[in-house]
Structures are given as C-alpha cells and as structure tokens.
Amino acid sequence: MIAVIDYRAGNLTSVVKALNYLGARDVVVTQSPEVVRQADKIVLPGVGHFQSTQLLKDLGLTEATREKIAEGVPFLGICVGLQWLYEGSTEAQATEGLCHFASQCERFPATYEGAGLKSPHVGWNSLESIRKDSRLLRGVADGAFVYFTHSWRAPVSQDTAAVTNYGGAFTAVVERENVMGVQFHPEKSADVGLRVLKNFVEL
Amino acid sequence: MLTKRIIACLDVRGGRVVKGVQFVDIVDAGDPAELAHRHAAGGADEIVLLDITATHEGRGTLLDTVTRTAAKLFVPFTVGGGVRTAEDAAAVFDAGADKVSINSAAIARPELIGEIGASFGAQAVIVAIDARRGALGVEDAEVFVSGGRKATGLRVVDWAREAEARGAGEILLTSMDTDGMRSGFDCELTAAVSAAVQIPVIASGGAGSAAHFVKVFGRGKADAALAASIFHFGVTDSRELKGELQKAGVSVRLPC
Numbered sequence: 001m002i003a004v005i006d007y008r009a010g011n012l013t014s015v016v017k018a019l020n021y022l023g024a025r026d027v028v029v030t031q032s033p034e035v036v037r038q039a040d041k042i043v044l045p046g047v048g049h050f051q052s053t054q055l056l057k058d059l060g061l062t063e064a065t066r067e068k069i070a071e072g073v074p075f076l077g078i079c080v081g082l083q084w085l086y087e088g089s090t091e092a093q094a095t096e097g098l099c100h101f102a103s104q105c106e107r108f109p110a111t112y113e114g115a116g117l118k119s120p121h122v123g124w125n126s127l128e129s130i131r132k133d134s135r136l137l138r139g140v141a142d143g144a145f146v147y148f149t150h151s152w153r154a155p156v157s158q159d160t161a162a163v164t165n166y167g168g169a170f171t172a173v174v175e176r177e178n179v180m181g182v183q184f185h186p187e188k189s190a191d192v193g194l195r196v197l198k199n200f201v202e203l
Numbered sequence: 204m205l206t207k208r209i210i211a212c213l214d215v216r217g218g219r220v221v222k223g224v225q226f227v228d229i230v231d232a233g234d235p236a237e238l239a240h241r242h243a244a245g246g247a248d249e250i251v252l253l254d255i256t257a258t259h260e261g262r263g264t265l266l267d268t269v270t271r272t273a274a275k276l277f278v279p280f281t282v283g284g285g286v287r288t289a290e291d292a293a294a295v296f297d298a299g300a301d302k303v304s305i306n307s308a309a310i311a312r313p314e315l316i317g318e319i320g321a322s323f324g325a326q327a328v329i330v331a332i333d334a335r336r337g338a339l340g341v342e343d344a345e346v347f348v349s350g351g352r353k354a355t356g357l358r359v360v361d362w363a364r365e366a367e368a369r370g371a372g373e374i375l376l377t378s379m380d381t382d383g384m385r386s387g388f389d390c391e392l393t394a395a396v397s398a399a400v401q402i403p404v405i406a407s408g409g410a411g412s413a414a415h416f417v418k419v420f421g422r423g424k425a426d427a428a429l430a431a432s433i434f435h436f437g438v439t440d441s442r443e444l445k446g447e448l449q450k451a452g453v454s455v456r457l458p459c
Contacts, residue, residue, distance in 0.1 A: 147279060149372070
C-alpha cells in the first residue's frame with residue numbers, strides 16, 4: 001500500500017492520478033499515522049506554504065514517518081515535501097522540518113549575477129549532474145526537462161542526486177538510501193516525470 | 204536553463220472548443236479532452252482551458268469537462284471561467300486542475316486572489332487580464348472583463364501590480380486588439396507588464412507564426428506564450444514551433 005499523506009496543502013488529485021495511471025495498487029490518501037505505519041511506501045506531496053507542514057507534527061504523522069523511514073520504507077517528498085526533509089525553511093521559521101537532511105531551504109535571491117531574478121521559478125527546467133547511483137532517476141538523462149513551481153529551494157549537498165540551475169544550482173532531487181525528494185512535479189512533467197514515479201513505485 | 208513555455212489554450216463554450224476573432228465570430232474547433240491530449244502529445248508545455256461564456260452567462264465552470272480533460276493529462280493544466288469564490292476554485296482543483304485563472308471575479312473582489320492562494324498556494328492562481336488600448340500607448344491600456352464586454356477604467360499595468368501584491372502566481376495577459384488576428388502579440392504591452400511585476404507573464408493574443416513567438420519572448424519579455432487557433436487547425440504543433448524557436452536562439456523544452 002502506498003500512503004499519500006494529506007496535510008491540506010494543495011490538491012493531491014494529480015499525484016494520485018499519476019500513481020494509479022502507472023498501475024500502482026492500493027494508493028491511499030490519508031491523514032492517519034496508523035495508516036502510514038502500515039504503508040509499504042510513503043509519498044508526501046505538497047504545493048503551498050511550508051507552514052502547512054506543521055500539521056504533520058500536530059497529527060503525529062512526523063513520528064510515524066520517521067519510524068517507517070528508519071525501517072527502510074521508501075519515502076518520496078514532492079516540492080514542499082522535499083523541503084520538509086530538511087531542517088526547515090525561511091518561509092516559516094517556527095516550523096521544524098524532519099531534519100533528515102542538514103540545512104535550511106531558502107528563497108530565491110531577487111537578483112542573480114547583476115540581473116533581476118523572477119520568483120516563483122515556474123516552468124520547465126533541466127536536471128543536471130544526475131548521480132549515476134540514483135534509483136529514482138534510473139533511465140533519466142542529464143538535460144531532461146521537468147516542471148517546477150516554487151519560490152524556496154534546498155541547497156546542494158552530498159545527498160543531492162540532481163541539480164537544476166536557476167539563480168545558481170539548487171537541489172532538484174535528493175536521495176539517500178530509501179529517502180528521496182523531488183523539487184519538481186513529476187505528476188506534471190510528462191514522460192520524464194512518469195518515469196521518476198514509476199521508478200519509485202517499482203522500488 | 205529555465206525554458207520559455209508554449210501554452211495551448213482551449214476556449215470552451217457549451218462543452219466544445221471554439222475560437223473567435225477579437226472575442227467574437229466564434230467557430231467550432233473540437234472536443235476539449237481530445238484536443239488537450241493532442242496538444243500535450245504535440246509538445247505543448249501546458250494546457251489552459253477557458254470556459255469563455257461562464258461569467259457572461261452566470262454559470263459555473265463545466266466540471267465534467269475539466270475532469271474528463273484532466274484524466275490522463277500529465278502536464279500542467281489551468282482552468283478558467285466561472286471561478287468566483289474559493290469554493291469554486293476548490294471544485295476545479297478537485298476535478299484535476301493544477302491552477303485556476305481568474306479574471307472578472309478578481310476585479311470584482313480582489314481578495315479572492317489571496318483566498319485561493321491561502322488554500323492552494325500562490326502558484327495555483329493565475330490572474331488573467333484582458334487588455335485593450337487601440338491606438339493608445341501601453342500606459343493607457345485598459346482592463347476589460349466579462350469576456351471583453353465591459354470596460355473597468357483600470358489601467359493594465361496598475362492592475363497587474365495589484366494582482367501580484369495580492370498574491371497572484373502568474374499573469375495571463377491577453378491583448379484584445381490582437382486576439383485571433385494572427386498578426387503577432389502586443390510585445391510593447393507585454394514588456395511593460397513583465398517589467399512591472401516579478402511573477403511570470405504569459406502573453407496571449409495574436410500568435411500567427413514562429414516569428415511572433417520569437418519577438419514576444421525577446422522584445423516582449425514574456426515568460427510564456429499562449430496560442431489557440433494556430434494549433435487547432437493544424438497550422439503547426441508545439442514541437443514544430445519549438446524547433447523554429449530553438450533555431451532562433453530561444454530556450455525551449457526540446458525534445459518533448
């Protein structure tokens with residue numbers, strides 16, 4: 001069973017639709033820690049404000065997720081779901097992330113290399129420097145385009161599995177063992193995105 | 204590198220895709236779901252469905268059309284027309300839309316922009332602006348509502364700034380002067396709006412050739428450009444168009 005965690009941040013329709021389209025069986029949208037504890041895989045989608053992740057803690061979902069991650073259950077965070085894997089975000093300083101990966105997510109700078117930088121970063125941008133050992137990006141080539149829409153981003157670290165360049169490089173994909181996150185929207189990234197989701201479903 | 208987006212637009216009336224010239228003289232162009240998938244397969248970066256008569260006739264968005272269109276669409280999908288409240292927006296998102304486009308309702312009650320954004324994120328809110336300036340300068344371009352039927356007295360650049368301040372994620376700027384004419388986008392107006400806001404601006408109205416897109420991405424400073432009629436009647440598809448743009452030095456999603 002794949003648990004898709006609903007924390008009332010944006011709509012989950014697209015993610016669930018894509019998982020079903022790929023033949024994933026037993027996709028359950030849930031706010032229950034008990035359901036998460038029974039899951040074989042966990043997906044944390046999310047568009048919207050980092051503060052909405054506070055609900056995960058309040059509902060006991062953070063603890064349930066932490067336990068499952070420790071057991072080795074594959075976890076995929078999407079967009080704000082990726083950012084939640086870090087210590088936090090300057091978007092909502094009082095809200096703590098999972099702290100699975102070090103450092104904070106920060107807003108895009110207003111200018112970059114002397115020119116104005118539009119924010120949010122909206123549209124199709126390419127994945128670069130794809131780590132060869134990434135299971136999530138199996139079959140995805142450097143330069144593949146995916147769809148982004150976000151104003152905050154995670155810094156590049158040793159757990160980064162692919163970067164994207166916009167106002168400098170940021171983490172487009174993070175992956176350490178069973179814990180993975182994508183800043184882009186695989187459910188909206190045509191064939192490349194479906195490939196990423198399929199890789200996750202087949203783990 | 205962030206690419207320039209090509210957006211295919213479906214203007215829907217009574218469940219069918221239609222296309223007009225300068226917002227009138229409507230002709231039938233096909234089934235929304237079928238056309239959306241054809242455009243996505245043809246390399247469109249995004250699909251927009253506008254229920255063009257919803258506000259005018261005072262009815263809600265055609266949710267069944269949205270559901271059917273969204274069913275197997277894996278590129279961003281925007282729906283506009285008849286979204287008057289945050290509840291209307293929620294119903295459209297439930298039906299499978301990723302963003303809503305609001306126009307008349309945002310003018311009538313600008314708080315709506317922030318209300319939808321609060322629940323679904325700013326990225327999910329596109330404020331559509333229908334602009335007319337005739338022979339006047341860009342600073343005098345005026346905002347029209349109700350499918351171009353009503354003048355508001357608001358200046359386009361001012362309203363774009365306010366929409367951004369209230370939390371819009373993108374601006375969809377349609378020139379009523381160039382709409383359906385296939386004689387090129389209003390690059391001057393697009394550039395003025397793009398310079399006035401930080402959020403992405405989608406140019407619309409007047410697409411007729413690849414050269415028009417090159418101009419609106421260059422001189423017009425557009426982040427995305429939207430077209431309808433040139434795609435519906437098979438003049439070109441997005442992939443072919445992008446090939447031309449790439450040759451002209453525009454960064455696009457290719458292969459797609």
